[in-house]
Amino acid sequence: VSQTIYISGLATDVIKDVEIVTTGNGLYEVTPTAPAGWTAKELRYAGANPNNYVTFNGEKWRIIGLVNVKTTSGIQQRIKIIRADSIGTNAWDSGKVNDWSKASLQTYLNETYYTSSINSTAQGMIATDIIWNLGGTASYKSSSNGLVTHWYSYERGATVYSNRPTEWNPGKQSIALPYPSDYGYATSGGSTGRDKCFAKELYNWESSPYKTDCAGNDWLKPASGYMWTLSPVSSSSFSVFLVRGSVNDFFDVGSSRGVWPALYLSPSVKITGGTGEYGSPYELSVQ
Numbered sequence: 001v002s003q004t005i006y007i008s009g010l011a012t013d014v015i016k017d018v019e020i021v022t023t024g025n026g027l028y029e030v031t032p033t034a035p036a037g038w039t040a041k042e043l044r045y046a047g048a049n050p051n052n053y054v055t056f057n058g059e060k061w062r063i064i065g066l067v068n069v070k071t072t073s074g075i076q077q078r079i080k081i082i083r084a085d086s087i088g089t090n091a092w093d094s095g096k097v098n099d100w101s102k103a104s105l106q107t108y109l110n111e112t113y114y115t116s117s118i119n120s121t122a123q124g125m126i127a128t129d130i131i132w133n134l135g136g137t138a139s140y141k142s143s144s145n146g147l148v149t150h151w152y153s154y155e156r157g158a159t160v161y162s163n164r165p166t167e168w169n170p171g172k173q174s175i176a177l178p179y180p181s182d183y184g185y186a187t188s189g190g191s192t193g194r195d196k197c198f199a200k201e202l203y204n205w206e207s208s209p210y211k212t213d214c215a216g217n218d219w220l221k222p223a224s225g226y227m228w229t230l231s232p233v234s235s236s237s238f239s240v241f242l243v244r245g246s247v248n249d250f251f252d253v254g255s256s257r258g259v260w261p262a263l264y265l266s267p268s269v270k271i272t273g274g275t276g277e278y279g280s281p282y283e284l285s286v287q
Helices: 104-117 148-155 180-184 194-198
Strands: 002-006 014-019 026-030 042-046 053-056 059-071 074-083 089-091 227-232 240-243 247-250 256-258 262-264 269-273 283-286
Touching: 053 283, 059 262, 089 104, 148 180, 148 227, 180 227, 180 240, 180 247, 227 256
Parallel strands: none
Antiparallel strands: 002 014, 026 042, 042 059, 053 059, 059 074, 074 262, 089 256, 227 240, 240 247, 269 283
16 A cells, blocks of 8 residues: 655655555554553554665664654654664663652763763754653553553653652753563564564563464664663663663663664655665755
8 A cells, every 4th residue: 555654744745755655664653542642543663674764864773663752742753763773772760769850871871971982963964852751650560551552651651660750851952761562563474474563562572382383583683682661660770671672671771782862753754766775765854
């Protein structure tokens, strides 16, 4: 099915004609079921290696999809991207506190990394009005609480450790990390099937056959090591969730793990060229 992707859902912001797929690598439709107000249909790239490469900051990044996000003007849809390669390992917070608004990694990404590693053109493409949701959970290991749909709701909820903020709004260009649900929605499912992957808790995606079919057909799965996510463990003051092949809690945010920066593009940014393939990534420009 041929469909046109829009930035912010506006017909004046057409960026590309694409094919919506139901198997294999490509762009899938996702309809969130919870929480209230976040149910607008999304578009997510999924598969072991879809053509979702984009040139950003003179580097290869990848498009997660057209995603619902809270902004200072309400819930909108924006293009979310993530760096194709890790920038290395770092502590989530050197003080061992799972509060993203004050985390050392947050400061590093939005001050040191932003200033020294993001060029001025790319800086101007990053959305300035994003309110990052910081919800988490303590229960996620069964099919009644650990599916990708559950994670989508947790991330946008208000379950956090005592006195932790539920949102982070720096009021300027902002860089953060992927959510567990970003990883969950990025699988094409293999022979198991995408629906069956969605019916299996992310915590157990390293069990057979999910390790091969669900995690193995998920382009956001780290090739090695672990990937930090933005989501905290709500029952702990010093734990957050990370991705390997499964999603699990990690007890020490002061330890170094892999960092893949993620961000939302401004509505003024359009894709003006390229095919999304590794050798021909999408080209961005501000219109």
